[in-house]
Amino acid sequence: MLFALGLGEQVLAVSHECDWPVGARHLPRATHSRIDSSQPSDAIDAQVKQLVAGGEQLYELNEPLLRQLQPDLIVTQAQCDVCAIRLADVLKLRDDCPELRATRVLPLNPLSLADVLADIARVGEATGVPSRAADLVAGYRARIDSIASRTNSLAARQRPRVLCIEWVAPLMPAGNWTPELIHLAGGDSGLAIAGQHSRYATWAEVAAFDPQVILVAPCGFNLPRTLIEAEQLHQVPGWQNFTALRTGRVFAIDGNGLLNRSGPRLIESLELLAQLLQPEMFADFGLRSYWQPLVSAP
Secondary structure (H helix, E strand, O other): OOOOOOOHHHOOOEOOOOOOOHHHHHOOEOEEEOOOOOOOHHHHHHHHHHHHHOOOOOEEEOHHHHHHHOOOEEEEEOOOOOOOOOHHHHHHHHHHOHHHOOOEEEEEOOOOHHHHHHHHHHHHHHOOOHHHHHHHHHHHHHHHHHHHHHHOOOOHHHOOEEEEEEEOOOOEEOOOOHHHHHHHOOOEOOOOOOOOOOOOOOHHHHHHHOOOEEEEOOOOOOHHHHHHHHHHHHHOOOHHHOHHHHOOOEEEEOOOOOOOOOOOOHHHHHHHHHHHHOOOOOOOOOOHHHEEEOOOOO
């Protein structure tokens, strides 16, 4: 978001997850994770539950670095304590460190696409570039409207039933802004509710829903890692019976780069979803490097 506002040169440090744009990859890391993310998704889930049950932190701040940098502004999140550093930990460090007493903390907590656009405006105000933020939001709204104007007229029967998998084991359909993106792109996200956090689901629920399109986009996983993670889906009872499998509409997506993050790249995510869900309507779209089919079309 800061880089999209043209403020990349003013960014002093980033979180351990920040890898876009390329310029962010070379900055000091202000956080680190205590979770071994190289493990399979069920093992990662077990790690998280064990740490949380013991009252331990999942992520830690680089206190010496932040004391040294003395930033004027810390942009952080309050949306998910499992996904990133907790807001409470940032505020405690700010209050405990004399070097950070003058630092402003700006927490972002989006649950929808509108929230993300509003956050861009908030960051623009906090960094002294409100007009730049307004222009950026206007451009994003135009791209959103260009898609919605084509899909708004779709009848319910023309909207495929979509399962977007945010976590493979245990199964979690993607919530928050993703159901909204799916609707705007011309689909029906029947197992998740727009504006609500992602939840655990059962494969029996999936079987009853019988998705016509399945998107595999585990949180924090790039495309190569997603392809590895998706291999275990073949062991799901009745996997081959889903309509999406029989019609060849199962896709792996780089969720780490697109869908999972509440920033400007959600606009690219919407454009990709439109391409996958309504290919005849959006044949002119192309984000090929961010997705790959998992089954062959019949």
